[in-house]
Amino acid sequence: MLDYPLLQALAAVVREGSFERAARALHLTPSAVSQRVKLLEERTGQVLVVRANPAKATPAGQRLCRHVEEVALLEHRLAHDLPGLGPEAPGRVTLPVAVNADSLATWFVPAAARMAAESPVLLDLRLEDQDHTAEHLRCGEVVAAVTALAHPVPGCRSVPLGCMDYCATASPAFVRTHLADGVNAHTLAQAPCLTFSRRDRLQALWLESVLGEALHVPTHWLPSAQAFVEASQAGLGWGMNPEPLVADALAAGTLVELVPGHRLTVALYWQCRQGLPVAPVLTRAVCAAAAQVLRPSDEPSR
DSSP, X not given: OOOHHHHHHHHHHHHHSSHHHHHHHHTSOHHHHHHHHHHHHHHHTSOXXXXXXXXXXXXXXXXXXXXXXXXXXXXXXXXXXXXXXXXXXXXXXXXXXEXXXXXXXXXXXXHHHHXXXXXXXXXXXXXXXXXXXXXXXXXXXXXXXXXXXOSOOTTEEEEEEXXXXXXXXXXXXXXXXXXXXXXXXXXXXXXXXXXXSTTOOHHHHHHHHHHSSOOOOOEEEXXXXXXXXXXXXXXXXXXXXXXXXXXXXXXXXXXXXXXXTOOEEEEEEEEEETTOTTHHHHHHHHHHHHHTTSBOOOOOOO
């Protein structure tokens, strides 16, 4: 039989990232938490936590953490359906979910609010580029993800959410200063651009689509979706901004498109682990929120 106080200690260490923070969350001493995790490792015969900063679960540890999440959610369902079982409701379950910054800035927050209202969960949102969120799902670090990957990760269902259009935008003053001779390989090679992270390829893909070839350009690194828009308006550089975030600025003329109408489209999908008790609730919330902002996609679920 599994010892659930031991499992809860393991899950807390992985969720909080350290034995000290897990101890505070569980109202125990760090020594007690460490002893519980060590005892669980002895019983399973495997290392379950990588003692690093932050602490991370091994593959076996991740599997046990998923089990704890599922059991807690099932207990919530039982408590709701059979209130006579006991007066104490189980604590809320923290679910790790990977989402890209632009989705978080444009439509995901209403989905998160609906999830929390309809299910007994707390969300641990992990920011990652949409081309790489599925990696976190594949290795078990999260239970669901907003991703650009259409093919289902093993054990998950893939549901199309719609398409996000990206515009190459800059301030009128930036265009006058850096692109007065037109948008071409020579001017773009000199004009600073904005890049969200080392994994952000949107600017590179747009350049290839306009020029027909790859081009190395000077860049500012700016890991914030809202600051990306503000930096574009301030003239710091040009960048690929999601159309919902810049529609008003384009209408007002504080931003202009480098090549009007030439946009980059990214199809987004929701992948959630099958068998997760709250998967239907999470999926309904995400699909409803995405439909308010993203362009529809005719692709079927997988």
